[in-house]
Amino acid sequence: xxxxxxxxxxxxxxxxxxxxxxxxxxxxxxxxxxxxxxxxxxxxxxxxxxxxxxxxxxxxxxxxxxxxxxxxxxxxxxxxxxxxxxxxxxxxxxxxxxxxxxxxxxxxxxxxxxxxxxxxxxxxxxxxxxxxxxxxxxxxxxxxxxxxxxxxxxxxxxxxxxxxxxxxxxxxxxxxxxxxxxxxxxxxxxxxxxxxxxxxxxxxxxxxxxxxxxxxxxxxxxxxxxxxxxxxxxxxxxxxxxxxxxxxxxxxxxxxxxxxxxxxxxxxxxxxxxxxxxxxxxxxxxxxxxxxxxxxxxxxxxxxxxxxxxxxxxxxxxxxxxxxxxxxxxxxxxxxxxxxxxxxxxxxxxxxxxxxxxxxxxxxxxxxxxxxxxxxxxxxxxxxxxxx
Numbered sequence: 157x158x159x160x161x162x163x164x165x166x167x168x169x170x171x172x173x174x175x176x177x178x179x180x181x182x183x184x185x186x187x188x189x190x191x192x193x194x195x196x197x198x199x200x201x202x203x204x205x206x207x208x209x210x211x212x213x214x215x216x217x218x219x220x221x222x223x224x225x226x227x228x229x230x231x232x233x234x235x236x237x238x239x240x241x242x243x244x245x246x247x248x249x250x251x252x253x254x255x256x257x258x259x260x261x262x263x264x265x266x267x268x269x270x271x272x273x274x275x276x277x278x279x280x281x282x283x284x285x286x287x288x289x290x291x292x293x294x295x296x297x298x299x300x301x302x303x304x305x306x307x308x309x310x311x312x313x314x315x316x317x318x319x320x321x322x323x324x325x326x327x328x329x330x331x332x333x334x335x336x337x338x339x340x341x342x343x344x345x346x347x348x349x350x351x352x353x354x355x356x357x358x359x360x361x362x363x364x365x366x367x368x369x370x371x372x373x374x375x376x377x378x379x380x381x382x383x384x385x386x387x388x389x390x391x392x393x394x395x396x397x398x399x400x401x402x403x404x405x406x407x408x409x410x411x412x413x414x415x416x417x418x419x420x421x422x423x424x425x426x427x428x429x430x431x432x433x434x435x436x437x438x439x440x441x442x443x444x445x446x447x448x449x450x451x452x453x454x455x456x457x458x459x460x461x462x463x464x465x466x467x468x469x470x471x472x473x474x475x476x477x478x479x480x481x482x483x484x485x486x487x488x489x490x491x492x493x494x495x496x497x498x499x500x501x502x503x504x505x506x507x508x509x510x511x512x513x514x515x516x517x518x519x520x521x522x523x524x525x526x527x528x529x530x531x532x533x534x535x536x537x538x539x540x541x542x543x544x
Contacts, residue, residue, distance in 0.1 A: 158391065158395070159391050159394035159395035159397075159398055160395070160398065161395065162391070162392065162394075162395025162396060162398070162399065163395050163396075163397075163398035163399040163401075163402050164399075164402075165399070167399055167402040167403060167406065169369060170366050170369060170399075170403050179358070179362060179365075180358075180362055180403070180406070180407045180410065181407075181410050181414075183358070184354050184355070184357075184358040184407070184410070184411045185410075185411065185414045185415060185418065187350070187354050187358075188347055188350050188351045188354050188411070188415050188419060188421070189347070189418075189419065191347075191350035191353075191354070192346045192347035192350050192351075192419060200226075200227060200228050201226075201227040201228070201248035201249070201278050201279070201282050202227065202228045202230055202246070202247050202248055203221070203227045203228065203229055203230070203247065203248055203249050203250065203251065203282055203286075204229075204230050204231070204232035204237075204238040204241055204242075204247045204249075204250040204251070205218055205221065205229055205230070205231060205232065205250070205251050205253070206231075206232045206233075206234060206235055206237075206238050206250065206251070206252045206253065207231075207253050208234075208235075208252070208253065208254055208255035208257075209254075209255035209256070209257070209258075211257060211258030211259075212258060212312075213257060213258045213261055213262075213293065213297075214253045214257045214258055216293065217253060217257075217269075217289065217290065217293055218253075220289040220292060220293065221251065221285075221286065221289050224285050224288070224289055226281075226282070226285060227248065227282050227285070230247070232247075232250060235250075235252050235270075238250035238252065238272060239272060242272050242273065242274060248273065248274075248278055248279055248282055249271065249272060249273035249274070249279045249282050249283065249286075250271070250272040250273070251269060251270070251271055251272075251286055252269070252270035252271075252272065253269055254267060254268070254269075254270075257269075261297050261311075262311045262312075264301060264304075264311075269286075269290050271283055271286055271287075296315060296318055296319065296322075297315070299314075299318040299321075299322075300314040300315040300317075300318045301314075303317060303318060347415060347419040347420070347421050348421050348422055348505055349477070349505075351411070351412075351415045351419070351421040351423075352423075352498065352501035352502075352505060353473070353474045353475070353477075353498065354411065354474075355408060355411045355412065355433065355501075356436060356469065356472070356474045356494050356497050356498060356501075357466075357469045357474040357475070358407060358411065359404050359407050359408050359411070359433075359436060359437055359440050360436075360439075360440040360443065360465050360468065360469060360474075360494065361461070361462065361465035361466060361469065362403065362404070362407055362440075363400060363403060363404045363437075363440035363441055363443060363444035363465075364440075364443060364444050364447055364457075364460075364461030364462070364464060364465040365457075365458055365461045365462065365465070366400075366403055366444065367400070367444040367445070367447045367448030367451070367457050367461060368448070368451075368454040368457050368458060369399075369448070370396060370445070370448030370449065370536070371448055371451055371452075371453060371454050371457055372454065373396070375453075389537055389540055389541060390537075392540060393533050393536050393537050393540070394533075396445065396448075396536060397441065397442075397445050397529060397532065397533060397536075400440075400441035400442070400444045400445045400448075401437060401438050401441035402441075403441070403444075404436075404437035404438070404440045404441045404444075405433075405434060405437045407437075408433040408434070408436070408437045409433075412429065412433060422505060423501075423504065423505060424501075424503075424504030424505045424508065424509065425504050425508075425509065425510050425511060427510075427511045428500070428504045428509065428510055428511035428513070428514055429501070429504055431511055431514075431518055432497060432500045432501060432504070432514060432517070432518065432521075435497075435518055435521040435522060435525060436493065436497045436521055438521075438525040438529075439493045439521055439524045439525045439528060441525075441529075442524070442525050442527075442528025442529040442531075442532055443464075443528050443532075444461075445528070445529065445532030445533070445536065446528055446531050446532035446535060447460060447461055447464075448532075448536070449532050449535035449536035449538075449539055450535050468492045468493075468494055469494055471488065471489055471492055471494070471495075472489055472492035472493070472494020472495040472497075472498060473489055473494060473495050473498040474494050474498065477498075478495060478498055478499070478502075493520070493521055493524045496517045496520045496521055496524075497517065497521060499514075499517050500514040500517035500518070500521075503517075
């Protein structure tokens with residue numbers, strides 16, 4: 157019996173199990189979709205505006221808020237409606253312009269504009285824009301009051317004069333520029349970031365949990381019966397190893413092709429993405445081979461596989477981008493193959509890298525694969541020869 161035949165039997169046996177088929181094919185794509193819908197794309201805060209009594213100044217303030225951009229303005233009937241929207245999460249924040257807004261400002265008094273928001277970062281950013289709009293109108297009102305004090309006249313006429321004077325003056329030019337390279341480019345698809353992390357997570361975890369097939373092969377005496385044929389122990393070990401790689405590669409192909417077709421995920425350079433996926437699948441297959449060789453029973457393999465698989469995936473950036481890690485945690489993360497694979501996909505997807513740009517990551521993954529398969533093959537060979 158050749159190693160390819162043994163590998164094919166292992167692959168078919170894994171995929172025929174409906175539970176395995178679900179976790180190998182459907183569940184990873186569902187997770188890519190959920191993460192993309194929940195966290196991908198741009199988020200536009202919804203800000204309610206309550207105008208208790210319409211007037212020229214209050215309407216101008218609303219127009220200023222609408223033109224500021226960055227959030228969507230919606231009208232609320234009253235303050236209670238706005239408060240309910242903020243509390244239930246339908247609205248990011250709310251602005252309440254009081255009924256005496258125009259009359260108090262025209263009379264030379266001070267009036268408060270109420271800003272209602274939750275204590276999150278988005279609401280704080282919106283609050284800065286709201287304060288900027290209010291301050292801009294307040295500056296115009298102050299100029300109109302100064303003109304009234306010096307030259308007389310009514311408030312409306314002086315406000316129009318202030319606007320005309322401001323329009324005749326040169327504007328202050330503000331130029332902004334970005335230094336370095338953005339962590340997440342503007343053209344990054346909403347599903348692109350989650351797809352690569354889910355690929356690494358599921359390929360590794362599936363390879364670890366499906367290692368139970370090796371234990372079943374030994375428990376049912378299949379390995380001993382194969383040894384009674386002209387099949388050599390090296391062929392059995394090679395076949396089992398290729399079977400582990402086959403499962404991981406098939407799952408990797410399903411995730412990459414399925415996410416590209418269903419969600420338009422871009423994987424960057426096809427050659428680089430394929431090389432990165434195959435090498436990481438080989439690492440995962442080697443880890444599964446080692447776990448299956450050293451575990452005594454399926455329950456032990458599943459428990460250890462989930463613990464190690466999920467732990468390494470979390471530590472290696474498959475559950476949170478490595479860019480959010482502290483320097484110390486980033487150093488620790490790169491003791492895992494996941495972090496190197498994540499760096500490779502980041503270079504391909506976010507920075508238009510090529511296979512040459514990820515040569516270092518590919519080299520590290522190759523070293524992981526060689527080490528894991530050497531240990532796994534040695535442990536499995538001992539098990540088979542002992543008849544365990």
